Amino acid sequence: MRKQRLVVVGSGSTYTMGMMMSLIAEKDRFPLKEVVFYDTDEQRQERNAKATEILFKERYSELESFSYTTDKKEAFENVDFVFVQIRTGGLAMREQDEQIALRHGVVGQETCGPGGMAYGLRSIKDMIELVNDVRRFSPNAWILNYTNPAAIVAEALNREFPKDDRLLNICDMPIAIMISYAKILGIDVWDIVPEYFGLNHFGWFTKIYDKEGNDLTERLKERIIDTGFSPEDEAIANDISWQKTFDQARQMLIDFPEFLPNTYLQYYLYPEAMVEKEDPNHTRARQVIEGRQKHVHDLCERIIDKGTAREEELHVDVHGVFMVKAAESLAYNLGERFIVLVENNGVIPNLPANAMVEVPALLTSSGPKPFSVGEIPTFYKGLIEGQLAYEQQVVDAYFETSYQKLVQALTLNRTVISATKAKEIVDDLIVANEKYWPRFKK
Numbered sequence: 139m140r141k142q143r144l145v146v147v148g149s150g151s152t153y154t155m156g157m158m159m160s161l162i163a164e165k166d167r168f169p170l171k172e173v174v175f176y177d178t179d180e181q182r183q184e185r186n187a188k189a190t191e192i193l194f195k196e197r198y199s200e201l202e203s204f205s206y207t208t209d210k211k212e213a214f215e216n217v218d219f220v221f222v223q224i225r226t227g228g229l230a231m232r233e234q235d236e237q238i239a240l241r242h243g244v245v246g247q248e249t250c251g252p253g254g255m256a257y258g259l260r261s262i263k264d265m266i267e268l269v270n271d272v273r274r275f276s277p278n279a280w281i282l283n284y285t286n287p288a289a290i291v292a293e294a295l296n297r298e299f300p301k302d303d304r305l306l307n308i309c310d311m312p313i314a315i316m317i318s319y320a321k322i323l324g325i326d327v328w329d330i331v332p333e334y335f336g337l338n339h340f341g342w343f344t345k346i347y348d349k350e351g352n353d354l355t356e357r358l359k360e361r362i363i364d365t366g367f368s369p370e371d372e373a374i375a376n377d378i379s380w381q382k383t384f385d386q387a388r389q390m391l392i393d394f395p396e397f398l399p400n401t402y403l404q405y406y407l408y409p410e411a412m413v414e415k416e417d418p419n420h421t422r423a424r425q426v427i428e429g430r431q432k433h434v435h436d437l438c439e440r441i442i443d444k445g446t447a448r449e450e451e452l453h454v455d456v457h458g459v460f461m462v463k464a465a466e467s468l469a470y471n472l473g474e475r476f477i478v479l480v481e482n483n484g485v486i487p488n489l490p491a492n493a494m495v496e497v498p499a500l501l502t503s504s505g506p507k508p509f510s511v512g513e514i515p516t517f518y519k520g521l522i523e524g525q526l527a528y529e530q531q532v533v534d535a536y537f538e539t540s541y542q543k544l545v546q547a548l549t550l551n552r553t554v555i556s557a558t559k560a561k562e563i564v565d566d567l568i569v570a571n572e573k574y575w576p577r578f579k580k
């Protein structure tokens with residue numbers, strides 16, 4: 139089995155340690171020769187890197203080389219895989235996004251509504267630069283991207299790099315939801331065969347089968363409605379915010395029982411209730427700073443101080459293992475089924491061909507091979523078309539630096555609707571994002 143050379147971009151991420159555990163867990167199926175960390179923030183990177191160095195010495199003796207750098211050439215030369223998880227502006231800007239939206243009485247969220255637009259307009263520039271940098275040094279490397287908002291990033295990258303067929307955007311939400319389905323059904327998550335359609339953070343499971351082809355959909359729906367729905371992945375199971383989100387997904391299923399919803403639809407279907415639940419002084423960004431980020435920083439510092447990771451409880455989480463398993467399938471032509479983002483091109487014939495849709499696909503060494511979904515019913519088509527128009531309008535606004543299109547985009551978004559509000563929010567976001575956004579022309 140050919141060993142892979144991997145670079146992790148945004149290696150200072152709160153998800154890096156979980157991802158490293160996934161690399162260790164999958165080392166027989168995705169064997170690595172070399173791992174390189176790349177980040178623009180030396181300090182964030184060093185903490186994770188020093189802890190990883192110790193972890194790899196103890197648990198990944200087969201690895202020939204581990205290093206970390208802020209130099210692009212050093213990072214991107216001769217690599218096979220690039221895993222990307224960057225956050226332009228950091229969690230501090232995420233907090234701004236959430237608070238600005240809430241100040242105007244609308245959903246304040248990382249990837250949905252005005253927050254998602256603000257974050258998207260920060261991510262696009264860095265992601266385009268990054269893909270260009272990687273391609274300069276490793277023209278054939280697989281780039282697997284987690285960077286959010288994945289819908290807007292995927293749309294922008296598809297326009298900027300239309301011929302790049304080794305660039306794949308993914309999201310861990312569908313698989314995280316499937317972990318909860320698996321628990322309810324008493325089967326292994328990797329034995330679930332899902333049918334799914336939508337945009338990123340905007341989709342529905344239409345069928346849930348097991349490997350033998352048994353249709354478990356109706357049984358699953360009944361169980362969720364009767365006995366509840368909760369997050370089960372280790373990383374989110376005890377998080378109150380995620381528990382509320384999964385509980386709300388049960389309510390969505392009661393209200394719209396045809397298909398099983400992605401949890402993110404709560405922001406579009408019940409925007410007022412979502413706003414009411416929020417404490418503007420303690421939004422999700424602050425919870426993550428005090429929760430996941432603190433936990434990871436403390437963990438790394440303990441490992442570094444003690445010189446060992448043996449005393450720590452470290453877990454493989456869905457985020458890391460999904461990325462690694464997808465990479466395995468691409469590297470070794472396994473043709474395994476994953477829900478990923480691809481250009482529509484008739485997969486859903488009653489949506490535009492150029493839409494970036496999230497659907498099941500077989501991952502092969504020549505790229506994702508999506509399954510045909512077929513025409514979707516009017517309710518879902520209507521919702522998706524509105525959201526797609528918003529996403530495409532945000533990307534149009536970015537490339538044309540058009541203020542008018544930004545206002546139009548937010549007016550299209552279900553979490554905003556009011557043109558007056560859209561304009562006021564855009565004006566506030568422009569001020570807050572001065573360091574990150576292009577200058578929009580009025």
Ligand SMILES: NC(=O)c1ccc[n+]([C@@H]2O[C@H](COP(=O)([O-])OP(=O)(O)OC[C@H]3O[C@@H](n4cnc5c(N)ncnc54)[C@H](O)[C@@H]3O)[C@@H](O)[C@H]2O)c1
Binds near residue numbers: 149178227
């Ligand atoms: N697609 C998904 O389903 C999914 C799931 C989880 C997280 N994410 C995304 O993963 C990313 C990381 O999340 P996090 O909470 O760990 O954020 P984080 O801020 O902890 O980590 C991001 C890292 O990226 C670095 N960075 C920023 N700009 C960079 C650039 N241009 N080049 C290299 N490094 C850069 C930062 O210095 C930081 O260390 C975010 O975009 C988040 O939204 C996506």
Ligand SMILES: O=P(O)(O)OC[C@H]1O[C@H](O[C@H]2[C@H](O)[C@@H](O)[C@@H](O)O[C@@H]2CO)[C@H](O)[C@@H](O)[C@@H]1O
Binds near residue numbers: 310311313422426
């Ligand atoms: O609010 P956060 O930062 O906790 O999470 C936002 C992300 O939520 C989804 O991803 C993951 C989660 O981050 C991870 O810990 C995992 O175990 O479960 C979640 C659900 O899959 C979402 O897909 C991401 O796009 C968000 O960034």
Ligand SMILES: [Mn+2]
Binds near residue numbers: 288
């Ligand atoms: Mn996601």
